[in-house]
Amino acid sequence: MDFIDLKSQYAALRDNINTRIQRVLDHGQYILGPEVREMEEALVAYTGAKHCISVASGTEALLIALMALDIQPGEEVITTPFTFAATAEMIVLAGGVPVFVDIEPDTANIDVSLIEAAITPSTRAIMPVSLYGQVADMDAINTIAARHGVAVIEDAAQSFGASYKQRKSCNLSTFGCTSFFPSKPLGCYGDGGAIFTSDDRLAQACREIRTHGQSQRYLHTRLGVGGRMDTLQCAVVLGKLDRFEWEIRRRLELGDAYRAKLQAAIPALQLLAVRGDRDCVWAQYTVFVDDRDAVQARLKEAGVPTAVHYPRPLHHQPAYAKYGSADACPLSVAAAARVMSLPMSADLTNEQQDRVVAAVAQALN
Known part of the structure; x- marks a missing residue:
């Protein structure tokens, strides 16, 4: 996929x-x-x-x-x-x-x-x-x-x-x-x-x-x-706008479905919180995992693509290190080490999502 x-x-x-x-x-x-x-x-x-x-x-x-x-x-x-x-x-x-x-x-x-x-x-x-x-x-x-x-x-x-x-x-x-x-x-x-x-x-x-x-x-x-x-x-x-409202609704539905399915399959998995006064259109559906490289490798073997948004915070990037000490913003550093994004788009099917969830559960086990 x-x-x-x-x-x-x-x-x-x-x-x-x-x-x-x-x-x-x-x-x-x-x-x-x-x-x-x-x-x-x-x-x-x-x-x-x-x-x-x-x-x-x-x-x-x-x-x-x-x-x-x-x-x-x-x-x-x-x-x-x-x-x-x-x-x-x-x-x-x-x-x-x-x-x-x-x-x-x-x-x-x-x-x-x-x-x-x-x-x-x-x-x-x-x-x-x-x-x-x-x-x-x-x-x-x-x-x-x-x-x-x-x-x-x-x-x-x-x-x-x-x-x-x-x-x-x-x-x-x-x-x-x-x-x-x-x-x-x-x-x-x-x-x-x-x-x-x-x-x-x-x-x-x-x-x-x-x-x-x-x-x-x-x-x-x-x-x-x-x-x-x-x-x-x-x-x-302009050619995409006629379908855009449907795509946003579908992204919201898929985000809710990911949450329900992942929580059921992997109760200990840390998911992103969405505040009650707003929604999330899930440009990336992102979760937190330990030993990320190994998890990604297992998912790749299962045919499930993943990505990392983002693997290193900006104050740890050579071009921007002078704007902050290395030990600043520890929660950003921690998140960068654990975030992993799963397949997400409005045309992701329910069957594909089930396959992703099953592969993540297997990879984490």
């Missing part, structure tokens, strides 16, 4: 996607064609945010949001070390300094109770990561941010479609930044991403930054990047 089944998804959406792509090939507007605005408007309607600015990737979304805030050299952005490198990478590329705060041991999301102690006069933003598809406690984070006059950027690369207190991920803070990488809950067929905000001024800054800082053609009013999302990739996203 595939770790993420994109082939079955395409088979179900072939006509929609092919029609959308052909329309772009016919009109030939490959950069900022009409599908770009159409997709942005559709995602505004979906999230409830006032503005959607499509960009070249989820990584680019983070960078442009930071640039729109005019982060200055040496200014600090509080985030978690238990995430993909792009989170801290963009802070550093924008001139900022990542300040790492540890995670909750049961959700693997940033521990909000530790954030305020990390704020200094140099803090400009807080960047929580909605890891594995579950949003962090954004109301509490926003309250802290408002008290100290700093912005909040939700790194929502894994959580598009998730809900928090009846509100959508990407419409919970100053900025929401998501990714349309093919494996994400809403993916295109290459790189793509989007920035969401309800602040008119920041939205305009993001639009200018993504086109080399132009406020109009050949008038460069600010430093920018070449950060546009291709029209063809927007067409792919």
Whole structure:
């Protein structure tokens, strides 16, 4: 089986996607064609945010949001070390300094109770990561941010479609930044991403930054990047939107089924907690295991693919070690040694899931 089944998804959406792509090939507007605005408007309607600015990737979304805030050299952005490198990478590329705060041991999301102690006069933003598809406690984070006059950027690369207190991920803070990488809950067929905000001024800054800082053609009013999302990739996203609500429901169902089946088969297995005021769209269905390498090897022999998201926290990565001592954030270190992701996508069948659960039970025994 595939770790993420994109082939079955395409088979179900072939006509929609092919029609959308052909329309772009016919009109030939490959950069900022009409599908770009159409997709942005559709995602505004979906999230409830006032503005959607499509960009070249989820990584680019983070960078442009930071640039729109005019982060200055040496200014600090509080985030978690238990995430993909792009989170801290963009802070550093924008001139900022990542300040790492540890995670909750049961959700693997940033521990909000530790954030305020990390704020200094140099803090400009807080960047929580909605890891594995579950949003962090954004109301509490926003309250802290408002008290100290700093912005909040939700790194929502894994959580598009998730809900928090009846509100959508990407419409919970100053900025929401998501990714349309093919494996994400809403993916295109290459790189793509989007920035969401309800602040008119920041939205305009993001639009200018993504086109080399132009406020109009050949008038460069600010430093920018070449950060546009291709029209063809927007067409792919549009082709997937008709089925997206079903896919989110299916992900929620599969997540609940995984929990019930794994708890029944392996009562001692540690699963990720999902808080009662939010859901998780399971960009990765992740569990905690000991002796992970051996467990993965046994599952591979059984034909069950696995992955690790992520095997080393950022403050243990050579590029970011100077931003935190090696003994900091011990819960992130512990999680990195034990997390293991199982096959997950909306097209995972119940039979395939049963096979995964049986293989995990056998591997752990």
